[in-house]
Amino acid sequence: MEHLPSEQSAAVRRIVAQHKERPGPLVEVLHAIQASFGYVPEGAVPVVAEELNLSRAEVHGVVTFYHYFRHTRPGAHTVSLCQAESCQSMGAEKLAEHARRRLGIDFHQTTADGRFSLEPIYCLGNCACSPAALIDGELHGRLTPEGFDELVAAKAKPAT
């Protein structure tokens, strides 16, 4: 099991302390950890378990139940492509194929340079503007392969 460096454990403890008094805090705590680290490091599990008086298995069980919680560090940009029915009716599969080729990775992978992670997502509530994608928390609709390339190119540009 990966151990967290002490300053990261301290950060996790601080996060837990902020949520501890609320009823049923575990999912909230994991959200806060992911918001701060970009993912839920394996080494955070025993720290959270200890602080919340739960078993490691319980915490691990919750982390792995939810698709949203990542187990690995994400790329600098996360591209989530909707793969649900409405978007399929408007070519989501073709768009996904294009995205895989353009980024050179499959779903659930991160590019070697750490720039992009590609994830499937099941409905973004933008089904009247399918196909849809969420890129770094921004929603996009009526997305074409060309539009996808433009968005990726804009993200790939080094920040000035």
Added chain:
Amino acid sequence: MTTTVYVPGDAGALSVGAGEVAAAISAEAKRRGVALDLVRNGSRGAYWLEPFVEVQTARERVAYGPVRAKDVPSLFAADFLKGGTHPLSLGLTDSIPWLRSQQRLTFERVGVIDPRSVADYVKHGGYRGLERALQLSGADIVQAVTASGLRGRGGAAFPTGIKWKTVLDQSAPQKYVTCNADEGDSGTFADRMLMEGDPLSLIEGMTIAGIAVGATQGYIYLRAEYPHAHAALKAAIAAAYQARYLGADVAGSGRRFDLEVRLGAGAYICGEETSMLESLEGKRGEVRVRPPLPAIKGLFGRPTIVNNVVTLTSVPWILAHGAEAYANYGMGKSRGTLPIQLAGNIRRGGLVERAFGLTLRELLYDIGGGTATGRPIRAVQIGGPLGAYVPPAHFDTALDYEALAAVGAMLGHGGLVVFDDTVDMARMARYAMEFCAIESCGKCTPCRIGSTRGVEVIDRILAGVDGERNVQLLEELCETMVQGSLCGLGGMAPFPVQSALKHFREDFRARV
């Protein structure tokens, strides 16, 4: 006087460029030295016209759309701030036929008001329902909801008043009102639009529920995929506390109601109410065995109301206008209006709120304008990923819980996903099984194992291995899942598969 310009801040509108349009309008106004008041409203729901820009003229609101950022200079040149004509002119908002044909009760303020402003909300009829509720006993509020005929809009269509009565009748030191805002069904976005465009109406609905049954704490369980709705809800809750519509002394009544938002984490099953309660408690979202009902033993073991966003948001209207006024809409046992979501391959997609009873054909063709691709409609999936695929032969069916059930379909949360004739129904059936396998909570075998087997069997059919025998196997497997699953995920995931087999059997053949 400064002119008010409306550019939606709705996520769907933003997804097609409303943010850039708003920025361009501000910049152009500044450049021209024109003062204007830019309001980021919700969406009117006519998504094919988004970004949909409106200007408040002396008398009415004038609309333009779909506007792109590069159209903005020409809009100013055409004097759109005075309602001037432009190639993107849509005329008066209220006279656009697609909107005018609707009966908006639950959505009456969405796209109209500034969702962040309590003052605007009140000016447009907000908090009149609560005001009325505070004059009534809990039992009378529940009676009004029962008499309105309102049934849960989250999928199961259970009478809301009966659920509330059960919670009212419990005596417990603590009760809860929870809102199911997990909206996981593909083809649905009514909850999202309400939470972004009129979040105070959800807050008001939950407050009325709390006052009615004696619950002092509310939770909104919101899916993590909705960051814009999250921001809108947090802002609205803060504004409601500020205006003392939430907290220790709701609207000066001496009654308490507190409310907070909790985020889901990307699990479809957490839309099932008992799984949602487990998740709200911070646990794995495993489905609970019933009984006990959540109304008796719900969140943290206490009596709990669980209702969908649309259900709760319909309550203020019912209280403000009377149960009878609401029940006067609709047909049969489906009373009131339904916010229908037209999605997928459809020319004029978006939100259509109408009384129950409209036929699928009217919706798909008269309102929706047929497919976006211009090809014939081959199938419509109604009610999300667990809903049946309906063929054109059934398009004269009315939108009504019972009428749809009679043709083997279900209304669910009111989403319609349209497919043209290029759709491969065997692949859609495979997807339904695959989705169930990915999202199964794992508690029972028919769902957990059955869905994985379902994918394998369809793969074999498509690979040309023992076609006849495997189709029969698939049918048996569906039956086992329907009969033996603990909850609706495993119990209904076969519906799209069975309907595909029934109406589109020709697609279940070997591929080369």
